[in-house]
Every structure is written in C-alpha cells, then in structure tokens.
Amino acid sequence: MTGRRWLTETAFAHMRMSFEVARVLHAEHGDRHRLDLIENPLFGKVLMLDGATQVTTADEFIYHEMMAHVPLVAHGAAHEVLIVGGGDCGLAEEVLKHPAVARLVQVEIDARVIDFARTHFAEINAAAFADPRFQIEIADGADFVRRTDRRFDIILVDSTDATGPGAVLFTESFHADLRRCLRPGGIVVTQSGVPFVQPDDFTTAMRNLSKAFATTTCYVIAVPTYAGGHMALGWASMDRDPDAPDLATLANRAASLATRYYTPDVHKAAFALPRYIRDARDAAVASRS
Ligand code: SAM
Numbered sequence: 001m002t003g004r005r006w007l008t009e010t011a012f013a014h015m016r017m018s019f020e021v022a023r024v025l026h027a028e029h030g031d032r033h034r035l036d037l038i039e040n041p042l043f044g045k046v047l048m049l050d051g052a053t054q055v056t057t058a059d060e061f062i063y064h065e066m067m068a069h070v071p072l073v074a075h076g077a078a079h080e081v082l083i084v085g086g087g088d089c090g091l092a093e094e095v096l097k098h099p100a101v102a103r104l105v106q107v108e109i110d111a112r113v114i115d116f117a118r119t120h121f122a123e124i125n126a127a128a129f130a131d132p133r134f135q136i137e138i139a140d141g142a143d144f145v146r147r148t149d150r151r152f153d154i155i156l157v158d159s160t161d162a163t164g165p166g167a168v169l170f171t172e173s174f175h176a177d178l179r180r181c182l183r184p185g186g187i188v189v190t191q192s193g194v195p196f197v198q199p200d201d202f203t204t205a206m207r208n209l210s211k212a213f214a215t216t217t218c219y220v221i222a223v224p225t226y227a228g229g230h231m232a233l234g235w236a237s238m239d240r241d242p243d244a245p246d247l248a249t250l251a252n253r254a255a256s257l258a259t260r261y262y263t264p265d266v267h268k269a270a271f272a273l274p275r276y277i278r279d280a281r282d283a284a285v286a287s288r289s
Pocket of ligand 1: 054084086087108110139140141142159161167168169191
C-alpha cells in the first residue's frame with residue numbers, strides 16, 4: 001500500500017470504503033455539493049458528491065439497469081417517465097432504451113452535476129443527451145412534484161442519501177406528491193440505501209412509501225460500489241402487484257433490450273428478499289400508522 005493514494009468515502013457512520021487514486025481528474029466545491037472525480041484501476045471513473053460515491057463507470061450498469069428496466073418492463077407500456085435526481089444521467093440512458101417512452105423528464109437540483117457529467121461521463125450518458133425525448137429541469141424534485149400538473153407512468157427517484165438536499169426525497173409529503181403525479185397503473189422506484197449499513201434510511205424509505213401507496217416493497221441488487229451487502233430499491237404502486245407479470249411476459253417484453261445485469265430471471269429473483277431485509281421492510285410498513 002506504500003506510496004499509493006486513496007480517496008475515502010465518508011458517507012457512513014461506522015464503515016469507510018477507500019478507492020485507490022490512479023489519477024485525480026477533478027475536485028471542486030460547487031454551489032450545492034463538493035465534487036471529487038478520480039480514476040481507479042478497477043472502477044474506472046469514480047464520482048463522489050460530499051464524500052458519498054455516486055457513480056463509477058465500471059459498475060454503473062448494475063444500478064441503472066435495475067432501477068430502469070424492472071419497472072419499465074413490468075409496466076409494459078410506459079410513455080411518460082420522471083427521474084428525480086439522477087445527475088450523472090446514466091439512468092436516463094437506460095430509460096430511453098425503451099421505444100414506448102415518449103418523454104423523459106429529469107428534475108435535478110444541481111445544474112453543475114449535469115454539466116459535469118455531460119463532460120466527464122459521456123460513455124454512460126451521450127445517448128441520453130442526443131435523444132429529443134429527454135428534458136432536463138433544474139429544480140428541487142420535491143418542489144417540482146408538489147407543483148406540477150404532469151402525470152407519469154413511471155417515477156424513478158435516483159437520489160443522494162437521506163442527508164443534505166436528498167433528505168426531502170425520503171419524506172412522507174414527498175411520497176404523497178409522487179402518488180398524486182402517478183398515472184393509473186404507475187410504479188415508483190426509489191434509491192433506498194444499503195439496509196445493513198443504512199438501516200435508518202431504509203426504514204424511513206419503506207415507512208414513508210407505505211404511507212402513500214397501497215403496495216410497498218423493495219427489490220435488491222448487488223453493486224460493488226455500494227458496499228455493505230445488498231442495496232435496496234424501493235418499489236411502490238397503487239394498483240400493481242410486484243410479482244406480476246409472469247416470467248414469460250417479462251422475457252417477451254425484454255427480448256430486444258441490450259443489458260449486462262438485467263435479465264427477466266434476475267428481475268423476478270430480485271424481489272426474493274433475504275430474511276433480515278424482509279423483516280426490516282415488514283417492521284417499517286407495520287409502523288406506518
Ligand atoms: N446512484 C447514486 C447513489 O445511489 O448514490 C445517486 C446518483 S445521482 C448523482 C443523485 C443526484 O440527486 C445528485 O446529482 C443530486 O444533486 C440529486 N439530488 C439530491 N437532492 C435532490 C433534490 N432534492 N431534488 C433533485 N435532485 C436532487
């Protein structure tokens with residue numbers, strides 16, 4: 001380890017993950033975030049905001065494919081999609097792989113993150129920026145959903161963790177506004193933390209989603225960047241069953257989707273929760289009233 005430099009993530013109370021720094025590509029204090037971009041031999045480009053890892057070029061496909069394709073393939077005919085947050089725009093590229101999507105609105109609070117990602121992460125977002133269906137609004141996502149009269153088939157909350165500007169995206173009132181913005185048959189998916197290392201964020205996400213929606217659960221993904229066990233993506237709807245549709249229908253709908261992590265089998269399996277996560281979800285949902 002002598003002579004090597006390391007960048008340490010400081011997002012968690014009792015655990016730290018460090019990335020070897022092959023090169024510092026950029027470091028700045030923006031209006032809303034401190035921003036660090038480094039190159040790592042294993043993860044490629046690593047972007048941290050305020051000491052929390054947001055995206056790496058080597059494993060972003062896992063998080064972005066699973067956040068986009070699980071609800072979009074399950075829905076089957078989503079035309080209007082909203083992303084809240086999502087500054088690196090890698091999620092937008094996955095959403096826009098679905099030809100049925102007529103319009104994708106992304107509401108991001110920090111214009112600097114978008115500009116920065118456009119310059120430094122073209123390999124994961126160039127197709128989104130070239131797509132006329134993609135619209136970016138610079139605003140607080142909570143303000144946007146409180147005021148808008150637009151309605152969406154799918155809403156994806158690709159947020160930072162539940163501190164700083166991202167805290168509002170874990171609140172009860174935000175989830176109530178999401179429900180109002182959802183069309184019949186709509187699905188909401190939210191970044192809900194790593195339950196083992198962020199139990200409070202996970203519990204808050206599950207409890208507040210379940211206060212607003214008829215059905216709340218989560219599905220799990222394994223992302224090397226988000227260390228500490230499975231990451232949970234919250235799933236909520238007024239009128240859809242997370243077990244539907246069946247595997248054959250998923251396979252049919254996903255037949256021409258180019259992916260590296262998502263498969264219809266993985267889609268189904270992701271809803272099978274390890275017992276400690278299932279119990280934490282159930283306890284959070286039971287505590288909603
Ligand atoms: N995949 C990442 C993760 O799990 O850590 C999240 C990536 S994305 C870069 C998170 C984005 O959410 C950031 O660009 C941040 O500026 C944005 N964000 C945070 N709070 C927000 C808010 N209240 N409204 C809109 N965007 C917000």
